[in-house]
Amino acid sequence: MGTIIRRTAAAAAALALLAACSPSDAGGKTKLTIATFGEFGYEPLIAEYQKLHPDIEVQNRVTDFDTHHKGLATQLATGHGAADVVAIEEQYIPQYLKAKDKFVDLASFGARDLENQWAPWKWAQGTDGDFVLGLGTDMGSLALCYRRDLFAAAGLPTDRDAVAKLIPDWNAYATTAQRFTDKTPNVKFADSAGTVYTAMLNQSPENYFAAKDDSFIGGTNPTVRNAFFLSGGIAQKGQTAAATTFTQAWNVAIKQGSFATIACPAWMLSQIKQAGGDGTSGKWDVTTVPGASGNQGGSFLTVPKQSEHPQQAYDLARWLTAPEQQKKLFLSDGILPSEPAVYKDPQVLEHKDPYFGDAPIGKIFAASADSLRPNYRGLHDADVRPEFGRALGRIEDKTENVDQAWADAVQQAQAALK
Structure with missing residues (x-):
């Protein structure tokens, strides 16, 4: 997401502290964390995902753009503190493809079977040809x-x-x-x-x-x-x-x-x-x-190797980036899908915004x-x-x-x- 929402220093510090703590599994549920910058519109989707998967509990960490990406760099360098699913803005993708040893290759979970889900240029951004770093969220035309x-x-x-x-x-x-x-x-x-x-x-x-x-x-x-x-x-x-x-x-x-x-x-x-x-x-x-x-803008959901639940993390990332969810995000928050089947959907094409005349x-x-x-x-x-x-x-x-x-x-x- 290109959205950059500045928060107070106190709020950022509190969220950074949360980012340093990895939730443990309790009560029979697998706890996952997803880290984004700004608002991706994920709160209602996460609530829906948890209803569909009662054995999963998802914590959503939201910080501002700079705090998020600087924090990720530190977490990867120190080997701890990263969320199970981490959003990375498109400008940082070349940098992290060079550090792919810190991330799970999503191809190992079958991500390549989903390749045609995205616009070709969007899919190409998240891979070096072999290694699949992330699944595309929105785009910023x-x-x-x-x-x-x-x-x-x-x-x-x-x-x-x-x-x-x-x-x-x-x-x-x-x-x-x-x-x-x-x-x-x-x-x-x-x-x-x-x-x-x-x-x-x-x-x-x-x-x-x-x-x-x-x-x-x-x-x-x-x-x-x-x-x-x-x-x-x-x-x-x-x-x-x-x-x-x-x-x-x-x-x-x-x-x-x-x-x-x-x-x-x-x-x-x-x-x-x-x-x-x-x-x-x-x-x-x-x-x-x-x-x-x-x-201008657009992100990818990645899974750092630090995750104790890479399969479940991938499943969450795959669900959040699925066409059904991308359509919901556009109709509710105007977040533009990066998948042709969605941005060519009649309901999407006919969508108007009264605030903008x-x-x-x-x-x-x-x-x-x-x-x-x-x-x-x-x-x-x-x-x-x-x-x-x-x-x-x-x-x-x-x-x-x-x-x-x-x-x-x-x-x-x-x-x-x-």
Whole structure:
């Protein structure tokens, strides 16, 4: 799941303490733990699973994105504390495929028999060809969420099809940003340069590292440079709210209507609803994202070798990722399925969201699913990606211009690799 929900330090600490304790079997029941980041919508499914399997008791651990993944790294290094089933976000999959000795090969439980359940690109993400690391949960195909009322105030079209024609690519997005600013200078066009930048990168097969040999290409890859200069250019003109996704500033900006657009994967819609509350219901709409289809987010359920019950853990992961459960999660929480049989299901395709002006989110988000291709992140993506994000932030706070920020980002990324 791409969802990142920040919790208080006290709550995170308490959950981390829970993560250090492995439940033992008692009362004749097998106790399993599943660790996720943010909300995967699993609570009602877990309750259902326990009713179907009265001999199983499942504890659901939920922490924020960073706490979860850093905690997993520590648990694997120390050899204890990992849950029986662990969610891993797609950007970390290459890293953990290199550490596959720490995980159960799900092929040993027959996972390969399920291969056709997923979109081919999604299945390929979770395996190195032989070893099956995880079973896919959701995916994050992109759309564009926009405020109809703010578009109307700027004299722009508000119908979702007309907006799609107005902004077919990112150059048109930048042009529209200027038109919007000329008419409504007190409202920003985008939430942050980082969101625009990330969306553009997610439409490319490679970003900072070459898929063939994992070499650093961030400074020479035209996709990275173009994305940085376009998003940085918007920021330099003061057309972003400088509100980083899922921060308190972002929540406030949504509630106050401080910006008009955001590139949004399906899982983000629930976050926009939570931040905006009833006050922005019906003001938002959804249309196709500028440029090609791209994927942002999506996870896999894995089973660390530390699990004392790998078969039961696999059975739980298989059930949670089965088509029936993926369909329930979309209809209840808007979590986009990664399985063709589900995202092509008539009930999914016909699903509309009244908060977003009855936008046909099933059709919009599923439309590009078959053509999606994950972009190669590289083993050290987490070391260099933040440097470019911080550089865009320096443009937004006007301490650097685009050229300076780009040069510094490339230099700092290279230094981080040393």
